[in-house]
Amino acid sequence: MKPIIGITMGDAAGIGPEIIVKALQNRSIYEQCNPLVIGDAKILERAARITNSKLTIHPISSVKEATYQYSTIDCIDLNLLPANLSFGQVSAAAGDAAFQFLKRAIELAKNGYIQAICTAPLNKEALHKGGHLYPGHTEILADLTGTQDYAMMLSSPKLKVIHITTHVGLIKAIEMINPDRTYKVIKLAHETLTRAGKENPSIAVCGINPHAGENGLFGNGEEEEKLIPGIRKAQVEGINATGPYPADTLFYRAVRGDFDIVVACYHDQGHAPIKVLGLEAGVNITVGLKGGIIRTSVDHGTAFDIAGKNLADERSMLEAIRAAVELAPKV
Incomplete structure (x- = not known):
């Protein structure tokens, strides 16, 4: 069985939604896994328009509603953001939403609904403005899973x-x-x-x-x-x-x-x-989380300066999804 990889949208004011849409245009991703975005469907739809993508966004409320069909992006829609969220600006709403996307992904992983988490980047200032005083993804994951002993793994081909x-x-x-x-x-x-x-x-x-x-x-x-x-x-x-x-x-x-x-x-x-082996190929991975949860991440930030301009490079997201597939517990 192909693993279900939960892909969190990160800070929606950055390039996260764009690189997710671009990555999921790659048919090979659907051959390797069942991708499931946790985020905001209307923001993904905006990203699809920006990137001239023909992919259809499928808003859902639970994993069992997902179809995992190529050309369709299944999105557990938390519906937390305004449709006109500004690009490239620190936003408390976007920071809180990024936290909530990850929190939902952790809950799904804890209960066995997804086999790994792949995260788009968040903005630490926005995260703090949204009321979540963590240094970043890793510390949120450790706290919400009750993990003390964990480590950073980097992976390239x-x-x-x-x-x-x-x-x-x-x-x-x-x-x-x-x-x-x-x-x-x-x-x-x-x-x-x-x-x-x-x-x-x-x-x-x-x-x-x-x-x-x-x-x-x-x-x-x-x-x-x-x-x-x-x-x-x-x-x-x-x-x-x-x-x-x-x-x-x-x-x-x-x-x-x-x-x-x-x-x-x-x-x-x-x-x-x-x-040295290539910035676009590197993937940041958190290992040791309780419950055996694997989390992979792109090896770059939110790139506020190019958000909304269809300039974002999705290669690190592709590698992060592939690493999540490789390291996910076999089901």
Whole structure:
């Protein structure tokens, strides 16, 4: 059975509705999954006009009403926005609606109606003006699912990377790395790929220092103190994790196919190799959410400056939907 992928509209004053419509003009998406938009039907209809799309918008109130027919976009219509919502402007209404779209998607995922969530971008200022004081999608997902241990995964067609730390300075990141967090991220990588149908995934852990410390030659023993105990704990449980490996060769080896996923120690260590492979191909993924919920996202923002002009590029949305299909629990 094809998985149902819930696609949230994000901030409707941005390019989210346009890239959704453009992406769903691609017949191959319907061959891979059953796409279901959670948003506002009239805003999608406006996006279809802007993009000169011949797709029909099908407003529905429940999943069972969806048809999943190519040329038709099924939209669970929350009907929260004015038809004349301004493009490119921070709006409390759009910020609140973006939150409500995601909240509904989470409820659907919790109850097994959809197998993964794919999010169009939201605007943090609008989100806050709408009364929802979260830094972004990830924190909303963690809060509404009651999740404490989660991680950011980046995926491209040739490389997958999961992070021990993300949006903190480098010195703070190294302080935050410890054996328990290393083990938990390795386990999240293993569980995520296993649920997606990958048997015994190969997980490579990146070193912190140049040459992974080279037996104490570089650094102050961070690999031995912070990484190796976590790797060994995972190995005892039968998880196929190895390392730490030098970062300057590990990502090349992973792209070559030696490993299924790399565990990066800090933000730029993992993000830079993915983005070198192509910004349009990168997908941001939240893993570890309770209930096994997978969330993928485009790797760009709301692009208020081009909203409503039919200039938005849908390639990252296409990749995000495809990643959601790949990682969705098999049904």
